[in-house]
Amino acid sequence: MxxxxxxxxxxxxxxxxxxxxxxxxxxxxxxxxxxxxxxxxxxxxxxxxxxxxxxxxxxxxxxxxxxxxxxxxxxxQLSTVKPLSSPERRAIGTFLETAQDLDDVVDRAVRLIAQLTQQVAVVQYPSLRRSALRHVELVPVGLRHLLVVLITDTGRVEQRTLELGTDLDESVVARLRTRLNVSAAGRRLSELPVALGELTDGFAPADQVLVNAVVAVVEETLAQESEERVVLAGTANLARVGSTDVRSIGPVLEALEEQVVLLRLFSEMAEDHAAVAVRIGRETQHDGLVETSFVTTGYGDEGGGSVARIGSIGPLRMDYPGTMSAVRAVARYLTRILAQ
The missing domain is CATH 1.10.10.10 (Winged helix-like DNA-binding domain superfamily/Winged helix DNA-binding domain)
Structure with missing residues (x-):
């Protein structure tokens, strides 16, 4: 034939x-x-x-x-991913662009994917392992407390308060702030130890205590917050009549609760050459997900790479073109917003 x-x-x-x-x-x-x-x-x-x-x-x-x-x-055999309609694209843009911070952006994105696909949405938080520092702010809070604020290129904001044994010299704080941003801004996590290790040069011995304390809190914060994590929405969609074989809902929910399973899939699918990667049934290599398919794509880097992934999990009998289109569209808006 x-x-x-x-x-x-x-x-x-x-x-x-x-x-x-x-x-x-x-x-x-x-x-x-x-x-x-x-x-x-x-x-x-x-x-x-x-x-x-x-x-x-x-x-x-x-x-x-x-x-x-x-x-x-x-x-x-899908030659292209069908585009969303103009009203759908405008709605996505309006919904995401009014977000207040990274947590709000991620929360809105995962709920939006669930609503568009009527399936389970999964969004991976931008990883500090793949993010770069955009800015470090040092804010004196009283005579002996210093607020250290780290802002990454993906919009993550981490804050730590440092308690010192001596009064702060604001001129030294200002110089350290400048040196920190010149040395560390734009660098990936793996590149920071060398850059931060050179900061004490040029500071008087008495001021190096402050410099070392700030460097230590920056390194500790990045190490603590580098753990990978994902956010889910739409798990109730699994219970919709006809969406998934009822017998499979329990194993699917158990698999979704294991973030290590989702992170493994994200990591493996990041290696696919397709712009939107799809794993079908047993291709997920997890018994709990054999009745589902997983559609994902990367987001967060306008240069063509990604700092994290976004996706949708649904029944084998899913609308693949529609799901792939929705996931790609939201990922593109996320990338644009995080680059602002």
Whole structure:
């Protein structure tokens, strides 16, 4: 049979199954799609697809449903990710651009993905391991307390208060602030030890106590806050009628609670060459997620890389083009906002 026609038949089966939640028969394909061939030819094509493992018959006298292999071929044949409509893009931009800080941005993004896809949304916090320092602020608070504020290029803000044994000299604080930002701003976490180690040069011995104390609190803060974490929203969508096999909800929820599972998937999928990566069923390599698919993309670096990932987890029978489009669109807005 024609390879192109086989793909057309598979595409029609996937689209109908996603839309109707019912196994698809040859008669339905003839009625709903202009495939340009006879019902007998379509039945032959379906038989060949079934033999190849791309579709399966759930029970006798039923139509056919896509298998993991069939979904994979369908996704791989998507030449482009369909764009969102102009109203949808405007709504995303307005919703995210009014966020107050990084926590608010992440919270809004994960809720937005869940709403757009009606599935489980997952957003990875920008990691300090992949972020760079944008600015360090030193604010005297009283005579012997110094507020150290770290701001990363992804919008994370970390604060620590330093208690000193002697009164602060504001001129020394101002010089240290300048030196810190010249030496450390724009550097990744892995590059900071060398830059911070050279800060004491040029300061009087009496002032080096302050310098060392500030360097220590900066290093400790970055080390403590470098732990990877993810935020979820939309887990209730799993319970919607027809969204997922009821028997699979428990294992899926257990898998979602294990952040290490999600972080592993994010890490592995970051290595995919596709702009939007998709893992289907057993490709997730986790027993609890065999009835789901995971769609992700990176965000946070306008240069083409990423500092974290965003994604959506839903049933195998998901709207792949729509989910991929929503995830990519929100990721692009996140990247733009974090770069401001």
């Amino acid at each position: 024609s390879e192109d026609r086989r793909l057309d038949v598979l595409r029609a089966i996937v689209e109908d199954y996603v839309a109707t939640k019912e196994p698809v028969g040859s008669r339905a394909l003839v009625e709903r799609h202009s495939l340009g061939v006879s019902p007998a030819t379509i039945r032959n094509d379906m038989a060949a697809l079934e033999e190849g493992g791309y579709i399966a018959q759930p029970h006798t006298s039923a139509g056919r449903v896509p298998t993991d292999k069939g979904y994979r071929l369908f996704v791989d």
